[in-house]
Structures are given as structure tokens and as C-alpha cells.
Amino acid sequence: MDPLQEQIVRLERRNNALRLNGNTVNGRTADIAITTRGSDWYFAVCAVMTVAGFAFTGLAMRKPRHTRVFHYITSAVVFTAAIAYFCMGSNLGFTPVQVEFFRSDPKVRGTLREMFYVRYIDWFITTPLLLLDLMLTAGMPWPTIFFVIFADWIMIVTGLVGALVTSRYKWGFFTFGCFALFYILYHLGWESRRNANRYGNDVGKAFLFCGSLTSVLWLVYPIAWGVCEGGNVIAPDSEAIFYGILDLLAKPVFGALLIWGHRNIEPSRLGLNIADYDNDVAVHEKRPTNDYGVLVAGNNTGVTNGATTTTTNGTTPAATPASDSLGGNVPTHNPAV
Structure with missing residues (x-):
């Protein structure tokens, strides 16, 4: 054979x-x-x-x-x-x-x-x-x-x-x-x-x-x-x-x-209203935030070059603080007031 x-x-x-x-x-x-x-x-x-x-x-x-x-x-x-x-x-x-x-x-x-x-x-x-x-x-x-x-x-x-x-x-x-x-x-x-x-x-x-x-x-x-x-x-x-x-x-x-x-x-x-966790506030609350409570994605330190908005608690958008030339965040309030 x-x-x-x-x-x-x-x-x-x-x-x-x-x-x-x-x-x-x-x-x-x-x-x-x-x-x-x-x-x-x-x-x-x-x-x-x-x-x-x-x-x-x-x-x-x-x-x-x-x-x-x-x-x-x-x-x-x-x-x-x-x-x-x-x-x-x-x-x-x-x-x-x-x-x-x-x-x-x-x-x-x-x-x-x-x-x-x-x-x-x-x-x-x-x-x-x-x-x-x-x-x-x-x-x-x-x-x-x-x-x-x-x-x-x-x-x-x-x-x-x-x-x-x-x-x-x-x-x-x-x-x-x-x-x-x-x-x-x-x-x-x-x-x-x-x-x-x-x-x-x-x-x-x-x-x-x-x-x-x-x-x-x-x-x-x-x-x-x-x-x-x-x-x-x-x-x-x-x-x-x-x-x-x-x-x-x-x-x-x-x-x-x-x-x-x-x-x-x-x-x-x-009648199948299935929620996706992309919009789940509980999930978002576990993500890191900067000193002003703004959500930070990945390795982002919260510093932005332009005006951006992020939702907080799933309700009112909060403005991201402006950035100074040293890389820090500039307060939005007037210190003199």
C-alpha cells in the first residue's frame, strides 16, 4: 500500500x-x-x-x-x-x-x-x-x-x-x-x-x-x-x-x-429600550477628573488648547478651564472680586 x-x-x-x-x-x-x-x-x-x-x-x-x-x-x-x-x-x-x-x-x-x-x-x-x-x-x-x-x-x-x-x-x-x-x-x-x-x-x-x-x-x-x-x-x-x-x-x-x-x-x-453604557453616568463618574471636576480621558491631564465642554452628572455642560502658558489651568473667577 x-x-x-x-x-x-x-x-x-x-x-x-x-x-x-x-x-x-x-x-x-x-x-x-x-x-x-x-x-x-x-x-x-x-x-x-x-x-x-x-x-x-x-x-x-x-x-x-x-x-x-x-x-x-x-x-x-x-x-x-x-x-x-x-x-x-x-x-x-x-x-x-x-x-x-x-x-x-x-x-x-x-x-x-x-x-x-x-x-x-x-x-x-x-x-x-x-x-x-x-x-x-x-x-x-x-x-x-x-x-x-x-x-x-x-x-x-x-x-x-x-x-x-x-x-x-x-x-x-x-x-x-x-x-x-x-x-x-x-x-x-x-x-x-x-x-x-x-x-x-x-x-x-x-x-x-x-x-x-x-x-x-x-x-x-x-x-x-x-x-x-x-x-x-x-x-x-x-x-x-x-x-x-x-x-x-x-x-x-x-x-x-x-x-x-x-x-x-x-x-x-x-418596546426594547436597551441602554448603552456609553451614556451611563455611573460609568462616567468612575473616570478621572482634573482639579475643576472636568472628566479626563485616558492620559489627558485636563489641559486643553481650546474651548471644550463636558457633561457633568449627565445634565448641564461644564466649560473646561482655560490653560495658561505654563501648562496650568487659569481660574475662571476674578481674584479681585
């Missing part, structure tokens, strides 16, 4: 995650688990999430600080997902769970199926952030936002509990999660959509595109749960592809669409 072929073989064998991190957890071995192809796919999705996170953060740096709220929230979503997908690609963050339905198909034949609980940790963090993106865009009041996020947490937790239950009672938790999902979709499709239109046509369109994408995708997630964790119908590698495609559309694609929609929308129009 020539050196080039040896290098190709080494590259093909580079993913040793399944060999280093086996399918045995707490004394139980999952006999229905991902293969190297599934691990490769998880790592690929991790890479896309990471690149998207740096892209969103880079775009944020091009904007004033007080307008970066949607960039930062969306970056947090994809960075969190990147960590979760790295964990799943490494064949970590799972537990073997006994299946309810035993199948004859070789790809799903067995007793214990690999169930990635780290996926639900990811969703517990990222789905509320996605809803926050949408509901802030719609200008919804904070009590409504908190309650919708609570419903989202109910949906995620009941999905996790249902995935861990081995009996048919798992479908009861699945039903609770679906009710929570329908409540969320009601708010996105009705109340939030109507409220977004009040802020202008551009805000209404931004919410409509992103909200519609989220609503359609989130309706597919219960189907994925039913054929994966719930019914043991498709293989774990197919599960990885199914959930991976949904997450790529629901996070990086959603994020790009949202940031594009907000390109000309000031957060203040949506």
Missing part, C-alpha cells in the same frame, strides 16, 4: 468515538444504537451549528450594542446545539431504554435502544430562546412570554419522561406534550402574529416568515418522536438524520431568516 492510500485509510478511520465510548452505560448495553455513519452525521451537524454561531456573532459586531439582542439570542441557540451534537457524535449523553415495541427489522431489532437525553437538555435551553426571539419580535408582554416558555418546558420535560418510560404510559406524557405544543402554536399563529402586525409591515413579515417556519417544523417533531423514541420504528442512524435536519432548519436557517428580517428594525420600535 502506497503512502497516499495509507493516509486515506487513516482519514477513514479517524472517527473512533464508538470504539472509545461504547454502548454500555450503568451496566446496561444498548443493542439498538448509532453506527459510525450516525456519529459522522452528528459531528457534521455540530460543525454547521458552530459555523452559524460564529457567523451570527460576527454579524452582531457590525451592529451597535443596543441592537444586538436578536443576534446574541440566536447565537446562543446554535452554540448550545453544537455542544449537544458534539456529545451525541461522541456517543455520549445517552441511556439504554427498553423498547415498548419489539421489531423484526435487523436495524431496530433488540431490547435496549439508545436514547440521547442530551438532546432534551439542548431543547430545554434552546427552544425557550427561539420563542423569545419570536415573541420579542411580536412585541408581546413579558407575562405572556413567560407563560408560553413555561408551556414549552412542559412540552420538553414530558417528552423526556415519555422517552424514558418503558410501558405504554409513555404515550400519556406524549399527549401532555402535544397539548403544550398546540398552546404554543396558538400563540404564534394567532395572538403573536396579530400583535406583530401592529408594529409595521416589516415587523409583521419578519414574524410571519420565522413564525411559520417554526410552527411547521415543530409539528413534525412529535412525528419524529413517535417513530424514534416512542415506537422504535426507524434505526438510530435514521433518527439522527431526522432530528438533525429538523434542528438545522429550526436553528441556523431560522436564525439567518430572523436576523435578515431584523436588518432594518430598531429594537426600540418593539
Whole structure:
């Protein structure tokens, strides 16, 4: 074998995650688990999430600080997902769970199926952030936002509990999660959509595109749960592809669409009056002053060549004292008076 072929073989064998991190957890071995192809796919999705996170953060740096709220929230979503997908690609963050339905198909034949609980940790963090993106865009009041996020947490937790239950009672938790999902979709499709239109046509369109994408995708997630964790119908590698495609559309694609929609929308129009610390009096008070109480920047000793003004306590501008020929400050009062 020539050196080039040896290098190709080494590259093909580079993913040793399944060999280093086996399918045995707490004394139980999952006999229905991902293969190297599934691990490769998880790592690929991790890479896309990471690149998207740096892209969103880079775009944020091009904007004033007080307008970066949607960039930062969306970056947090994809960075969190990147960590979760790295964990799943490494064949970590799972537990073997006994299946309810035993199948004859070789790809799903067995007793214990690999169930990635780290996926639900990811969703517990990222789905509320996605809803926050949408509901802030719609200008919804904070009590409504908190309650919708609570419903989202109910949906995620009941999905996790249902995935861990081995009996048919798992479908009861699945039903609770679906009710929570329908409540969320009601708010996105009705109340939030109507409220977004009040802020202008551009805000209404931004919410409509992103909200519609989220609503359609989130309706597919219960189907994925039913054929994966719930019914043991498709293989774990197919599960990885199914959930991976949904997450790529629901996070990086959603994020790009949202940031594009907000390109000309000031957060203040949506009721987000975010103050920048450039105008923070408390910060300015910590800066050095000269003998006359005038703020000094950097190594400036307070000596000026011309007439300048500086604000004090954020209210009335104070004139900088004139400079004498010796480099000192000349008093502004008349000593004879």
C-alpha cells in the first residue's frame, strides 16, 4: 500500500468515538444504537451549528450594542446545539431504554435502544430562546412570554419522561406534550402574529416568515418522536438524520431568516429600550477628573488648547478651564472680586 492510500485509510478511520465510548452505560448495553455513519452525521451537524454561531456573532459586531439582542439570542441557540451534537457524535449523553415495541427489522431489532437525553437538555435551553426571539419580535408582554416558555418546558420535560418510560404510559406524557405544543402554536399563529402586525409591515413579515417556519417544523417533531423514541420504528442512524435536519432548519436557517428580517428594525420600535453604557453616568463618574471636576480621558491631564465642554452628572455642560502658558489651568473667577 502506497503512502497516499495509507493516509486515506487513516482519514477513514479517524472517527473512533464508538470504539472509545461504547454502548454500555450503568451496566446496561444498548443493542439498538448509532453506527459510525450516525456519529459522522452528528459531528457534521455540530460543525454547521458552530459555523452559524460564529457567523451570527460576527454579524452582531457590525451592529451597535443596543441592537444586538436578536443576534446574541440566536447565537446562543446554535452554540448550545453544537455542544449537544458534539456529545451525541461522541456517543455520549445517552441511556439504554427498553423498547415498548419489539421489531423484526435487523436495524431496530433488540431490547435496549439508545436514547440521547442530551438532546432534551439542548431543547430545554434552546427552544425557550427561539420563542423569545419570536415573541420579542411580536412585541408581546413579558407575562405572556413567560407563560408560553413555561408551556414549552412542559412540552420538553414530558417528552423526556415519555422517552424514558418503558410501558405504554409513555404515550400519556406524549399527549401532555402535544397539548403544550398546540398552546404554543396558538400563540404564534394567532395572538403573536396579530400583535406583530401592529408594529409595521416589516415587523409583521419578519414574524410571519420565522413564525411559520417554526410552527411547521415543530409539528413534525412529535412525528419524529413517535417513530424514534416512542415506537422504535426507524434505526438510530435514521433518527439522527431526522432530528438533525429538523434542528438545522429550526436553528441556523431560522436564525439567518430572523436576523435578515431584523436588518432594518430598531429594537426600540418593539418596546426594547436597551441602554448603552456609553451614556451611563455611573460609568462616567468612575473616570478621572482634573482639579475643576472636568472628566479626563485616558492620559489627558485636563489641559486643553481650546474651548471644550463636558457633561457633568449627565445634565448641564461644564466649560473646561482655560490653560495658561505654563501648562496650568487659569481660574475662571476674578481674584479681585
